[in-house]
Each structure stands twice: as structure tokens, then as C-alpha cells.
Amino acid sequence: MERSAEDLTARARIRDAAIRLFGEQGIEGASIRDIAAAAGVSSGLVRHHFGSKESLRAACDRYAKDRMLQIGAELTRDHDLTGLDPLALHPLAFPLQLYLVRSMMDGSETATALFLEGVDAVEDWTKSFGIDPKDRRGYAAALAAIKLSVFVFRDQVSKAIGEDITTLEGYNRIGQALMEVFTIPLLTQEQTDTMRNQEK
Amino acid sequence: MERSAEDLTARARIRDAAIRLFGEQGIEGASIRDIAAAAGVSSGLVRHHFGSKESLRAACDRYAKDRMLQIGAELTRDHDLTGLDPLALHPLAFPLQLYLVRSMMDGSETATALFLEGVDAVEDWTKSFGIDPKDRRGYAAALAAIKLSVFVFRDQVSKAIGEDITTLEGYNRIGQALMEVFTIPLLTQEQTDTMRNQEK
DNA sequence: GACTTGACTACACGATCGTGTAGTAGTTTG
DNA sequence: CAAACTACTACACGATCGTGTAGTCAAGTC
Numbered sequence: 001m002e003r004s005a006e007d008l009t010a011r012a013r014i015r016d017a018a019i020r021l022f023g024e025q026g027i028e029g030a031s032i033r034d035i036a037a038a039a040g041v042s043s044g045l046v047r048h049h050f051g052s053k054e055s056l057r058a059a060c061d062r063y064a065k066d067r068m069l070q071i072g073a074e075l076t077r078d079h080d081l082t083g084l085d086p087l088a089l090h091p092l093a094f095p096l097q098l099y100l101v102r103s104m105m106d107g108s109e110t111a112t113a114l115f116l117e118g119v120d121a122v123e124d125w126t127k128s129f130g131i132d133p134k135d136r137r138g139y140a141a142a143l144a145a146i147k148l149s150v151f152v153f154r155d156q157v158s159k160a161i162g163e164d165i166t167t168l169e170g171y172n173r174i175g176q177a178l179m180e181v182f183t184i185p186l187l188t189q190e191q192t193d194t195m196r197n198q199e200k
Numbered sequence: 201m202e203r204s205a206e207d208l209t210a211r212a213r214i215r216d217a218a219i220r221l222f223g224e225q226g227i228e229g230a231s232i233r234d235i236a237a238a239a240g241v242s243s244g245l246v247r248h249h250f251g252s253k254e255s256l257r258a259a260c261d262r263y264a265k266d267r268m269l270q271i272g273a274e275l276t277r278d279h280d281l282t283g284l285d286p287l288a289l290h291p292l293a294f295p296l297q298l299y300l301v302r303s304m305m306d307g308s309e310t311a312t313a314l315f316l317e318g319v320d321a322v323e324d325w326t327k328s329f330g331i332d333p334k335d336r337r338g339y340a341a342a343l344a345a346i347k348l349s350v351f352v353f354r355d356q357v358s359k360a361i362g363e364d365i366t367t368l369e370g371y372n373r374i375g376q377a378l379m380e381v382f383t384i385p386l387l388t389q390e391q392t393d394t395m396r397n398q399e400k
Numbered sequence: 401g402a403c404t405t406g407a408c409t410a411c412a413c414g415a416t417c418g419t420g421t422a423g424t425a426g427t428t429t430g
Numbered sequence: 431c432a433a434a435c436t437a438c439t440a441c442a443c444g445a446t447c448g449t450g451t452a453g454t455c456a457a458g459t460c
Contacts (some may be wrong), residue, residue: 101352134380145352153345
């Protein structure tokens with residue numbers, strides 16, 4: 001994704017185009033022919049390299065997951081932060097995140113597995129940082145979902161703040177805002193307990 | 201959605217089926233024939249009542265939006281809470297939320313408008329409750345996106361906590377967890393500032 | 401009682417989809 | 431040099447999609 005398109009093999013160009021189009025338009029919304037055109041090859045070559053649309057999606061799943069873990073490893077190596085990693089907020093990971101979200105919504109097991117690993121990581125992180133919610137697992141799951149929310153609603157969020165969050169500036173801005181959500185307590189413990197009781 | 205299917209007019213049954221199938225399978229993923237079959241009518245009748253798939257979607261947009269605002273009004277009347285309303289977490293609103301999220305991702309202006317109204321509401325709420333983030337608009341947009349995130353990843357979240365969040369119990373559980381996210385500060389103000397500087 | 405109207409169905413249309421088949425050009429291998 | 435393999439294209443197939451057309455049937459209207 002970061003290299004120039006001409007230097008890549010046709011197979012890599014197809015895979016990158018698939019990740020982009022699947023992410024932007026959904027799995028069903030992007031056709032083999034669309035992907036082939038975006039990669040500058042014939043639709044037959046897509047089939048030649050990947051066999052079927054489902055196999056192509058599986059290949060995209062594996063690649064996107066590996067790349068995400070790789071990027072995450074590099075980030076935590078470069079500057080170890082709080083654990084609430086900006087992994088999800090890295091420009092290089094943007095198309096990958098977009099794709100993985102779509103793949104999840106389409107029922108992908110690989111993408112869902114990545115989500116579950118993310119929940120595990122958040123759960124471990126809460127332990128090591130002494131955060132002790134009443135429902136640790138549910139808490140971790142909610143946080144994992146939250147980390148992905150800005151990707152799903154990128155168009156709506158961009159429109160709301162009047163700034164494209166796919167650009168570096170907008171990206172940082174919404175990232176900061178997201179951090180503030182985790183910094184400023186919105187409810188007191190008493191309010192949370194009150195609402196718990198109200199819902200019988 | 202809450203009345204029994206037999207009592208509804210065919211037009212209402214089609215609309216309800218469309219909202220459900222669009223929400224579950226996406227706009228492109230649900231065909232006119234699927235919707236007609238789910239409503240127990242012929243595909244021609246869908247066209248007769250709504251003209252085209254796009255018009256059907258627009259009708260669903262309007263209905264879902266109106267119902268959501270209506271439900272929200274009833275909730276705030278019954279028991280006025282903190283303003284971080286459990287509107288988004290009401291079982292009755294579940295299929296509507298699911299649909300609206302899909303419609304948003306499909307580029308619906310009506311659904312996007314509802315999102316923007318939600319951001320406005322959150323923004324007003326932060327003011328009246330004395331919450332003063334550095335970027336109020338971005339903060340409100342992030343919160344609005346967060347409120348919808350559990351709907352998008354309902355399957356993944358359900359799998360993560362080992363409990364179906366479409367049931368009332370699972371629903372309340374993830375709702376509680378979400379509330380705790382807003383109750384327990386994860387980061388200190390210094391940490392947030394540190395991360396801001398790191399991203400140059 | 402003829403006429404209109406609206407709910408509803410059956411069926412056919414062109415377009416697009418994923419997929420299958422056949423074949424070409426260039427490189428590798430024996 | 432011939433055989434084999436790989437990357438790649440062109441084209442045709444059945445299925446499904448949204449849509450269009452024609453018609454049935456029952457309830458009202460004059």
C-alpha cells in the first residue's frame with residue numbers, strides 16, 4: 001500500500017486494490033471486474049491468482065491481519081505508550097482497518113478472530129494498569145468496538161467536524177478527541193449504579 | 201415492529217421486512233425478492249408500493265428516523281437521565297439502529313443527517329453538564345460514533361463476551377460496560393498531552 | 401350494472417454478477 | 431530444440447439482480 005503501484009507484482013496490485021475497494025464499497029459492493037480494473041489487469045487474472053472471490057477475500061483477510069499485527073509490533077517497539085495503542089489510528093493502517101471492519105460485518109472468521117485478540121489485549125492491559133471494571137470482559141469488548149467506530153463512520157464524523165479524517169490533520173484531530181473521551185469521566189460511579197438499577 | 205405481523209398492512213410489512221433485512225445483510229445484500237418473501241408478498245407488490253429499491257430505502261430512512269426520534273422523546277419523558285441517553289441502547293430501537301447504521305454506510309443523507317443531529321445533541325449536552333474538552337465538536341462526534349459502535353460489531357462483541365447482545369440480558373450487560381467506559385478515566389490529562397506532542 | 405381504482409400477482413427484459421473455458425506470449429526446464 | 435509451466439487475456443455460460451408490462455380481483459362510485 002505504501003509502495004508505488006508500478007513496482008508491485010500484478011498479484012500484489014490485485015490484493016491491494018481488493019482491500020481498498022472491499023473496504024470502501026463493501027464485499028458485495030465491489031465486483032471482481034471493478035477490482036481488476038483498479039489493478040489494471042483483466043478480470044480473468046484475478047481468478048487465475050486467487051481462484052474465487054471468496055478465496056480473494058480470505059487472502060485479503062490474512063494479509064490485512066498480518067500487516068496490522070506487523071504495524072502494531074513496530075509501533076510498540078518504537079515508542080511504548082499506554083497500551084491503548086494508537087495502532088488503530090495510524091494512517092498506514094487506515095485502509096486495512098476499513099477493510100477488516102467490512103470483512104467483519106460480512107462474517108469473516110479471520111477478521112473476527114483479530115477482533116477477539118484485540119479484546120484479549122485490552123483485557124490484559126486493564127489488569128496491568130490496575131483498571132478494575134465490574135465486568136472486565138464486557139468492558140474490554142466495548143473498548144475494542146469503540147476503537148473501530150471512527151472508521152465505520154468516517155464520512156459522518158468528517159462531516160460533523162468539517163474536516164476529512166482520512167487526512168493526517170483530521171486523523172490526529174479525531175484521535176485526540178477519542179483520547180479525551182478516555183480522559184474525562186462523563187459519569188460518576190453513582191450515576192452508573194443508578195442507571196444499572198433503573199434497567200431492572 | 202412491535203405489533204404482530206398479521207395485523208399490519210402489506211405496505212407496513214414490506215417496510216418492516218426491508219428495515220430488518222437491510223439492517224442484517226446490508227442494502228445491497230438484501231434483494232427486493234428477499235424482502236418480498238420475508239413480508240409474504242410478491243416482489244411486484246414491493247415495486248407497486250415503493251416504486252424502486254432506492255425509494256424503498258428512502259421510505260425506510262424516513263420511517264426509521266421518525267421512530268427513533270419518537271422513541272427518544274418517550275424515553276426522555278419517562279425518566280430523564282444524564283443526557284447520555286440509553287436511547288441507542290433500547291431493545292425496541294435495535295433493528296432501527298442496525299438499519300440506520302447500514303444506511304449511513306451506504307451513503308444515505310437522511311441517516312447521516314440523524315447522525316449530525318446526534319452530534320449536535322451531544323455537543324449541547326457537554327455544555328450544559330460543564331464538560332469542557334479541548335475540541336468540543338470533535339469530542340461530540342467521537343461520542344456519537346461510539347454510541348453506535350456496539351451495533352456495528354454486535355456479532356463480534358457477542359462472541360467476545362460469550363453472550364448474545366441482541367437479547368435483553370446481553371444488551372444490558374454491554375450497556376453497563378459502555379457506561380463504565382465513560383465512568384473510569386483511562387488516561388490522565390498528562391498522558392493525553394504527551395501523546396498529542398508525540399504525533400508532531 | 402358499467403366504470404374506475406387500488407392492491408396484488410405472474411412473467412419477461414436487459415444488465416451485471418461470479419465463474420468457466422480456451423488460447424496466447426514469454427520463460428524455464430530437460 | 432521441444433516440452434512444460436506461468437502470467438495473462440478474451441469470451442461465453444448460467445444465475446440473479448432491479449425493473450418493466452400485462453393482467454386479475456375486489457371494493458367503491460356514478
